[in-house]
Structure formats: C-alpha cells, structure tokens
Amino acid sequence: MRSIDIKKYLTYFLLMASTGIIVLAGQAIGLKKEFIGAVPGMLLIILLALLAYSIKDIFPKFPLPAYASATIIGMIVSLEALPISKFFAPQIGVVEFMPICTPLLAFAGISVGNKIEQLKAMSWKIVIISLVVFTSIFFACALIAQTVLTLQGRI
Secondary structure, three states: OOOOOHHHHHHHHHHHHHHHHHHHHHHHHHOOOOOHHHHHHHHHHHHHHHHHHHHHHHOOOOOOOHHHHHHHHHHHHHOOOOOOHHHHHHHHHOOOHHHHHHHHHHHHHHHHHOOHHHHHHHOOHHHHHHHHHHHHHHHHHHHHHHHHHHHHOOO
16 A cells, blocks of 8 residues: 655646636537536546545555546446435536547547557557457447347337
8 A cells, every 4th residue: 555645646636627627618618508617516526536546546456447446436426325426416417528528538649649659569460459349349339229229119
C-alpha cells in the first residue's frame, strides 16, 4: 500500500477541471444547456475520477485500471437502492454524455500517438487484428440489438 502524492492529485484536478470547463462550455453552446447549473455535477464526476485514481495508487496490484474503477464507482453511487444516489444522480445527470466523449477521444488519440513506435513494430499484423476486432464488435452489437428489439416486439 502506497501513500498519495498531493501535488500529483492537484495536477490531476487542474487538468480535469480545465477539461470539465471545456465540456460544460461545449454543452452550453452546442446543446443550449445551462453552464453554471452543471458545475456541481462536473465537480462530482471529477471527484469520483480522482477517487478511482487514488484506489489505483494506494493499491497498485488492484486488477482493474483506473477507468474501470471510475465506471464501477459511478455505477455504485447511481444505484437507486442506495440513499447517496438521491444526491449524486440528479447532480451528475445534468452533465450530458456526448460532450464528455470529445475530450476523452482526443486524450485516447494522444495516448496512442505517444506509442506510435510500438505500433510500427507490430507492422501489418495490427491491421489484421484491428479488422477482426472491429468486425467482431460490429456483429456482436448487431446481434445484441436484434435480440433486444425482437424481445421488445419492435421488429
């Protein structure tokens, strides 16, 4: 078990807060949603993300990456059976999902860009693997959608 580096978490907070401001500005401009009203929800999202990072730092052998921990923590605080959901769900629900995706995808692209030499080392094999993965995911999603829509009687 390790301790938490406060300076590192302050940097994380500042980065997440600046990203959060961009997300809320995009939400306000693109979706005509209130900026100030979504600030508490964005702060809660940031705090939950910092909690996920701290779990990963305190327990380095924890088997899940920080983003998976953040997802699980978010699901837990949103469970209607728990009294904390009455506080978290309305606050976080004000923050739209799609504006959050834009910076996340940009950061994912940057992280892949930093590993371009490793990707080059895989050469043509990465293309085949990518095509198999994308095709498999596409057909799996189509099968799930077909099953759900059939069960609902919509098709």
